[in-house]
Amino acid sequence: MTNSPFTPGIVPGRLQPEAYEANFADLHEPLDGHEALVAADRCYFCHDAPCITACPTEIDIPLFIRQIATGTPEAAARTIFHQNILGGMCARVCPTETLCEEACVREIAEGKPVLIGQLQRYATDTLMAAGVHPFTRAAPTGKSVAVVGAGPAGLACAHRLAMHGHEVTIYDARPKGGGLNEYGIAAYKTVENFAEAELDWLMKIGGITLETGKALGVDMTLDSLKAEFDAVFLGMGLAGVNALRADGEDKAGVMDAVGFISDLRQAGDLSALPVGRNVVVIGGGMTAIDAAVQSKLLGAETVTILYRRGRDAMPASRYEQDLAASKGVRIVFNAMPVAVLGNGAVTGVRAEYTRAEGKSLMGTGETFDLPADQVLKAIGQTLGGTPDGLTLSDGKIAVTDAGRTGVSGVWAGGDCASGGEDLTVTAVAEGRDAAEDIHKALVG
Amino acid sequence: MADLSTNFLGIKSPNPFWLASAPPTDKEYNVVRAFKAGWGGVVWKTLGEDPHVVNVNGPRYGAIYGADRRLLGLNNIELITDRPLEVNLREIKAVKRAWPDRAMIVSLMVPCEEAAWKRILPLVEDTGADGIELNFGCPHGMSERGMGSAVGQVPEYIEMVARWCKANTRMPVIVKLTPNITDIRYPARAAKAGGADAVSLINTISSITSVNLDTMSPEPSIDGKGSHGGYCGPAVKPIALNMVAEIARDPETAGLPISGIGGVTTWRDAAEFLALGCGTVQVCTAAMTYGFKVVEEMKSGLSQWMDEKGHGSIDEIVGRAVPNVTDWQYLNLNYVTKARIDQDSCIKCGRCYAACEDTSHQAISMSEERVFEVIDEECVACNLCVNVCPVENCITMEELEPGTMDTRTGKVVEPDYANWTTHPNNPGACAAE
Structure with missing residues (x-):
C-alpha cells in the first residue's frame, strides 16, 4: 500500500486498513441501559407534546420514553413501531435536531433536548435484538396490492397492508430492497448492515413478496400492475439526477454523489474504494454532507462543499454542517460552480460568488479556483421516467390526501410524490397513510 | 456571620447539625470522621444490654427513587448496635474526650424494667456523654421484643421509663418518639409528664418500600421473605414537620425542647425544622446518601440565610413559624388568590393544562400555539398547576386585593378576616357578637 491522502488522482487505499473501521464506526454509540434511564428521566411527559407534533409519523414520544423509564423498552418499541415500522432506521437517520428534539420543551428550557432519537434507538434495538416482530396479520382479505419501490415509503406501505390482511408484492429495480436506507445514507449512520437486517425483520410480518431487479417501465407497466393487482402504490423514489449546467461537466472524475454513496454502501472493502485527493462536492442537502464527510473519511486530503446560498438557507441542518466541519470538511457558502477545469480529467472547479436578488441568485463576477480530482454532484434528484396518465406537480407525482394520484387505484408516496420533505421519516408516514387509505378503499 | 452554635438542654454544640442515632454513628471510626467533617454532634447508635443483638446477613435497606435515581426514601431493617456494650462505651468515652466541643448523646434501648435502666445508666454516665436519648421509636425488629416503638406506642410506658431515667441519672433525657401512632401529642405529653427534658422526632415509619415482582418478596429480601422496615429520608420530611409542629403548638407541651429528625437533607430543611420549634436537627439519610461532607452545605446555607434575614443566632430562629401553624377552621376564607402564568418563563410543556383539565377545575386554556392561560372564572387557586x-x-x-371582584364567585373580595367558625354554611357557626 503506497497511497496516502496526498496521492494525486482518484485512488483507493489512502489510509491504513484499521483507519477505515474507526472512521466508519457508529456515529453515536448506542445508549446502554443506565444511559437510557438517565436520558429518559429528563422527559416531562408533556401534554399533547410538541415532539409528537414535530414527528412526521407522530410517534407518541412521551409514552415510549416513560415506558423506557419504567423498565419496559419492549413496550416502548411497540409504541414506536405502531406509528413507524422503520422506527429503528429513523432513530439513526432522522434529523432530530430539526424535528422532535427541536420541539422538545427542554430544548426551549435549557438548550438541551431529551435524547429522543437515541432513546428511540435504545427501545427499537432492544426489541429487534430479541428477534421479536411485534405485529400479526389480520385475516386474509383476498386482495392484492403492488408496491413499486422497496424504500422507506414502499416498505411502510407494504407492512401496513400486510397487517390488514392483504397480499403485497414489492418490486424494486435494484438488486436489494431498502431503497435509500440501503443505498443512500451515510455508512456511519447505519452500521452493521442495519438496513438489511431491518428489512428482514419487517418482512417477518408475512404476506409480502419482494421481487428485486424489476423496474417499472422496463419489466412491467403501470397498466399491467393495475390489471394484475387490486391497487398499486408507487414509492420508487427519484432515479434521475440534476445536471450541473457548468462547462466541463463531462470530464472524468465528475460523478453523482448518490452513486458515490451507493458504491460506498455496497463496498465490501472500503480500502478498495477510490476517492480523490481533492474532492469538491456541489450542493447543500444531506446527500452533499454525506458524500463530503465520507470522502474525507476515505482519506481525501481536502474536501470542500460548494453551496450557492447562505448558511441559513442550507437544507442540511446546522448539526449536519457542524458534523461535516468536525470531520475536516470545508463549506463554502454563496458560491456556485461555473466551470469544471481540466484536460480530460478534472483538475479543478472554477466557482463564482453569488448574491441573492429577490428570489434569484446572481453571480457577483468574482471567481476562484479550487483544485479537484473528483467532483461530486449533489444538486437534487428527479423523477426520471413517469408512467403515462399520472399528473406531475413540481416534477413529482401529484398526490392529494393520503397519496391518491389522479389515476384511480394508484397511490404514491415518498420522494417520488409531491408534498412533504424528502426524509426517511416522511416517506414512512406517507407509505403508512397511503396503506390505510388503500385498505379503506379495498374493504369498503 | 451568624452564630450557629447551640445550647440544647445545656448541651453545647458548634452548630445545630447532629447525626441521628443510626448506622453512621455506630463506631468510633465513623463518628470521628463525622466530627472531622464538621458535624456539631452525634447521637450514638442505640446501645442495648449484652448479649448484643445480631443483624440479618442479607440486605438491610430498601429504597425509593426520584428522577435520575435520586434517593428519596430509605427503609431499614437494621437493629440497634450489634457490638458488645463495653466496646461501644469505651469508644464513646474516647471520642468525647478527643472532641469535647461536640455534643455526644447516647441512644439507649433496654427492656421495660427499672433494673435494666439502672444497670446501663451509670455505665453511660461514666463515658462523659452529654445526654441520653431513649429509643422508643424503632418500628422493626426490636418492637417484636417489647422495645422501641412498642414502648413509644403506649404513653404510660413512655412516662414510666422517662421517670426511671430521670431518677437514675443526672444526664439530660431526650425521648425519641415514634411516628407510628395516631396522635403524636399523647406520647409527647407522656414524655413531659415523666420528666423528660426534651423529645426528638420522628423515628422511622413502618414501611415496605417495594415488592420484587419476580420473587414476590418484599424488599429488602432476606432469602425470599421481607419484614417491614423503618422509612426515612426526604420523603418523610412533611410527616416529621407536622408532628414537630403539633407538639410545638400543643399548650400542654409548648416550650418542651425538640430535636427535629426526618428527611433533613439541605440547610433549608434544617431551617424549617428550627422554625417549627426544634433546637437542633438530626440527620441520617442525607449523610448515608452523600457522605459526611454534606454538612458543609448545611452550615454555609443556614449561615447565609441567617445573615440575609438578620438572624444573629439559632435561638432567634427557633419556633418563629409556630404561631402561624393553626387549625383549618381558622384559615381566612376571605383570602382569594388566582394562578398566574409567566409567559416568558413558560416552556409550553402543558402539564398545568393536563393537570387542571383532567383532575381539577378546567381553569387553564390552551391555544393552538400552546399558550396556556388561567381562566379566572374557574380558578379555585388549588395550586396544582404550580406544583406540577x-x-x-x-x-x-397572586392575591386578589380586597375590593376586587372574584369572577369565579361573583363576589367582591372582603378586606376582613373571616373563617369557617362564623361561616353561614357551618351548622355550628356562632355569629360574631
Whole structure:
C-alpha cells in the first residue's frame, strides 16, 4: 500500500486498513441501559407534546420514553413501531435536531433536548435484538396490492397492508430492497448492515413478496400492475439526477454523489474504494454532507462543499454542517460552480460568488479556483421516467390526501410524490397513510 | 456571620447539625470522621444490654427513587448496635474526650424494667456523654421484643421509663418518639409528664418500600421473605414537620425542647425544622446518601440565610413559624388568590393544562400555539398547576386585593378576616357578637 491522502488522482487505499473501521464506526454509540434511564428521566411527559407534533409519523414520544423509564423498552418499541415500522432506521437517520428534539420543551428550557432519537434507538434495538416482530396479520382479505419501490415509503406501505390482511408484492429495480436506507445514507449512520437486517425483520410480518431487479417501465407497466393487482402504490423514489449546467461537466472524475454513496454502501472493502485527493462536492442537502464527510473519511486530503446560498438557507441542518466541519470538511457558502477545469480529467472547479436578488441568485463576477480530482454532484434528484396518465406537480407525482394520484387505484408516496420533505421519516408516514387509505378503499 | 452554635438542654454544640442515632454513628471510626467533617454532634447508635443483638446477613435497606435515581426514601431493617456494650462505651468515652466541643448523646434501648435502666445508666454516665436519648421509636425488629416503638406506642410506658431515667441519672433525657401512632401529642405529653427534658422526632415509619415482582418478596429480601422496615429520608420530611409542629403548638407541651429528625437533607430543611420549634436537627439519610461532607452545605446555607434575614443566632430562629401553624377552621376564607402564568418563563410543556383539565377545575386554556392561560372564572387557586410545573416560579399564586371582584364567585373580595367558625354554611357557626 503506497497511497496516502496526498496521492494525486482518484485512488483507493489512502489510509491504513484499521483507519477505515474507526472512521466508519457508529456515529453515536448506542445508549446502554443506565444511559437510557438517565436520558429518559429528563422527559416531562408533556401534554399533547410538541415532539409528537414535530414527528412526521407522530410517534407518541412521551409514552415510549416513560415506558423506557419504567423498565419496559419492549413496550416502548411497540409504541414506536405502531406509528413507524422503520422506527429503528429513523432513530439513526432522522434529523432530530430539526424535528422532535427541536420541539422538545427542554430544548426551549435549557438548550438541551431529551435524547429522543437515541432513546428511540435504545427501545427499537432492544426489541429487534430479541428477534421479536411485534405485529400479526389480520385475516386474509383476498386482495392484492403492488408496491413499486422497496424504500422507506414502499416498505411502510407494504407492512401496513400486510397487517390488514392483504397480499403485497414489492418490486424494486435494484438488486436489494431498502431503497435509500440501503443505498443512500451515510455508512456511519447505519452500521452493521442495519438496513438489511431491518428489512428482514419487517418482512417477518408475512404476506409480502419482494421481487428485486424489476423496474417499472422496463419489466412491467403501470397498466399491467393495475390489471394484475387490486391497487398499486408507487414509492420508487427519484432515479434521475440534476445536471450541473457548468462547462466541463463531462470530464472524468465528475460523478453523482448518490452513486458515490451507493458504491460506498455496497463496498465490501472500503480500502478498495477510490476517492480523490481533492474532492469538491456541489450542493447543500444531506446527500452533499454525506458524500463530503465520507470522502474525507476515505482519506481525501481536502474536501470542500460548494453551496450557492447562505448558511441559513442550507437544507442540511446546522448539526449536519457542524458534523461535516468536525470531520475536516470545508463549506463554502454563496458560491456556485461555473466551470469544471481540466484536460480530460478534472483538475479543478472554477466557482463564482453569488448574491441573492429577490428570489434569484446572481453571480457577483468574482471567481476562484479550487483544485479537484473528483467532483461530486449533489444538486437534487428527479423523477426520471413517469408512467403515462399520472399528473406531475413540481416534477413529482401529484398526490392529494393520503397519496391518491389522479389515476384511480394508484397511490404514491415518498420522494417520488409531491408534498412533504424528502426524509426517511416522511416517506414512512406517507407509505403508512397511503396503506390505510388503500385498505379503506379495498374493504369498503 | 451568624452564630450557629447551640445550647440544647445545656448541651453545647458548634452548630445545630447532629447525626441521628443510626448506622453512621455506630463506631468510633465513623463518628470521628463525622466530627472531622464538621458535624456539631452525634447521637450514638442505640446501645442495648449484652448479649448484643445480631443483624440479618442479607440486605438491610430498601429504597425509593426520584428522577435520575435520586434517593428519596430509605427503609431499614437494621437493629440497634450489634457490638458488645463495653466496646461501644469505651469508644464513646474516647471520642468525647478527643472532641469535647461536640455534643455526644447516647441512644439507649433496654427492656421495660427499672433494673435494666439502672444497670446501663451509670455505665453511660461514666463515658462523659452529654445526654441520653431513649429509643422508643424503632418500628422493626426490636418492637417484636417489647422495645422501641412498642414502648413509644403506649404513653404510660413512655412516662414510666422517662421517670426511671430521670431518677437514675443526672444526664439530660431526650425521648425519641415514634411516628407510628395516631396522635403524636399523647406520647409527647407522656414524655413531659415523666420528666423528660426534651423529645426528638420522628423515628422511622413502618414501611415496605417495594415488592420484587419476580420473587414476590418484599424488599429488602432476606432469602425470599421481607419484614417491614423503618422509612426515612426526604420523603418523610412533611410527616416529621407536622408532628414537630403539633407538639410545638400543643399548650400542654409548648416550650418542651425538640430535636427535629426526618428527611433533613439541605440547610433549608434544617431551617424549617428550627422554625417549627426544634433546637437542633438530626440527620441520617442525607449523610448515608452523600457522605459526611454534606454538612458543609448545611452550615454555609443556614449561615447565609441567617445573615440575609438578620438572624444573629439559632435561638432567634427557633419556633418563629409556630404561631402561624393553626387549625383549618381558622384559615381566612376571605383570602382569594388566582394562578398566574409567566409567559416568558413558560416552556409550553402543558402539564398545568393536563393537570387542571383532567383532575381539577378546567381553569387553564390552551391555544393552538400552546399558550396556556388561567381562566379566572374557574380558578379555585388549588395550586396544582404550580406544583406540577417543571419551571420554578413560572406559575405563581397572586392575591386578589380586597375590593376586587372574584369572577369565579361573583363576589367582591372582603378586606376582613373571616373563617369557617362564623361561616353561614357551618351548622355550628356562632355569629360574631
